[in-house]
Amino acid sequence: MAAAEGVPVVADRQHPPTPAVPADALVEVDDVTVLLGGRPVLRGVHAVVRAGEVVAVMGANGSGKTTLVRAVLRLLPVAAGTVRLLGSTGSRGTDWARIGYVPQRSTLNLRNATVAEVVTSGRLPHRRPLLPASRRDRQRVRESLERVGMAARRSDQMVHLSGGQQQRVLVARALAGDPELLVMDEPLAGVDAESQQAIADVLAGLVADGLTALVVLHETGPLRPLLTRALVLQDGRLVHDGPVPEVGLPGGHEHHELLGSQGDHRRVFRDPAAEEED
Numbered sequence: 001m002a003a004a005e006g007v008p009v010v011a012d013r014q015h016p017p018t019p020a021v022p023a024d025a026l027v028e029v030d031d032v033t034v035l036l037g038g039r040p041v042l043r044g045v046h047a048v049v050r051a052g053e054v055v056a057v058m059g060a061n062g063s064g065k066t067t068l069v070r071a072v073l074r075l076l077p078v079a080a081g082t083v084r085l086l087g088s089t090g091s092r093g094t095d096w097a098r099i100g101y102v103p104q105r106s107t108l109n110l111r112n113a114t115v116a117e118v119v120t121s122g123r124l125p126h127r128r129p130l131l132p133a134s135r136r137d138r139q140r141v142r143e144s145l146e147r148v149g150m151a152a153r154r155s156d157q158m159v160h161l162s163g164g165q166q167q168r169v170l171v172a173r174a175l176a177g178d179p180e181l182l183v184m185d186e187p188l189a190g191v192d193a194e195s196q197q198a199i200a201d202v203l204a205g206l207v208a209d210g211l212t213a214l215v216v217l218h219e220t221g222p223l224r225p226l227l228t229r230a231l232v233l234q235d236g237r238l239v240h241d242g243p244v245p246e247v248g249l250p251g252g253h254e255h256h257e258l259l260g261s262q263g264d265h266r267r268v269f270r271d272p273a274a275e276e277e278d
């Protein structure tokens with residue numbers, strides 16, 4: 001695949017160099033391979049996220065973006081390589097209370113839960129077992145809902161909210177845990193422009209306060225000014241680690257396709273080689 005001018009591309013995929021890991025790395029993915037259904041879905045991926053960075057994970061549908069963030073969060077086992085998260089290589093040593101996760105909204109079924117219940121669940125890593133929510137827990141839930149502009153809907157069931165409002169509630173849930181590292185999987189997908197901007201504004205404030213973020217994105221949208229770097233995956237391999245691509249991706253073609261009943265327009269990046277095989 002050809003590189004865009006001035007854009008660093010992983011040169012030797014068979015023997016990628018092991019980069020020196022900076023001391024302030026919160027996430028280190030070292031030569032990681034993940035198998036799903038016996039098939040390699042991530043192949044020898046190296047990636048680092050340093051404190052204070054906002055890193056986008058980009059690539060075509062099925063390129064491995066969700067798999068990468070799930071491997072980082074130890075929701076999937078790795079077949080080879082190492083994931084170091086907040087300095088720990090094992091689940092037990094990881095301080096999960098320092099991490100916020102906003103999964104893909106479409107994968108969740110929270111229809112009957114109320115907004116307040118969803119956001120309160122974000123305090124669970126801080127709660128002592130069997131004790132009711134503390135004043136601090138309730139305060140953080142309230143503040144998080146205010147921050148995303150959803151305080152007035154706290155008693156409503158999720159099913160009665162729009163997609164964008166649901167997404168804001170999921171962001172509030174992650175914020176309620178006071179994370180130092182926020183991992184978001186497609187926070188803008190199927191989200192109206194107003195909610196996209198609300199999410200971007202909230203993230204901007206958090207980043208200014210020192211938050212680190214790893215965000216899966218199809219389109220950068222209003223998050224673009226916040227992004228410090230992009231990781232681009234293609235068929236499970238890291239093909240770019242550097243500046244956020246201006247238009248499209250290095251060496252890839254792009255086209256638009258309509259997805260879902262809401263007709264949200266997503267930009268899809270394609271590999272020219274794969275297109276030739278079509």
Ligand SMILES: Nc1ncnc2c1ncn2[C@@H]1O[C@H](COP(=O)(O)OP(=O)(O)OP(=O)(O)O)[C@@H](O)[C@H]1O
Pocket residue numbers: 036037041059060061062063064065066067068
């Ligand atoms: N449980 C599974 N078993 C087998 N294959 C899987 C499984 N989950 C995902 N895959 C495959 O792994 C590949 C990467 O999936 P992944 O969801 O990480 O891609 P993605 O880049 O996040 O895609 P999208 O943009 O569509 O969300 C895809 O080909 C997908 O079909």
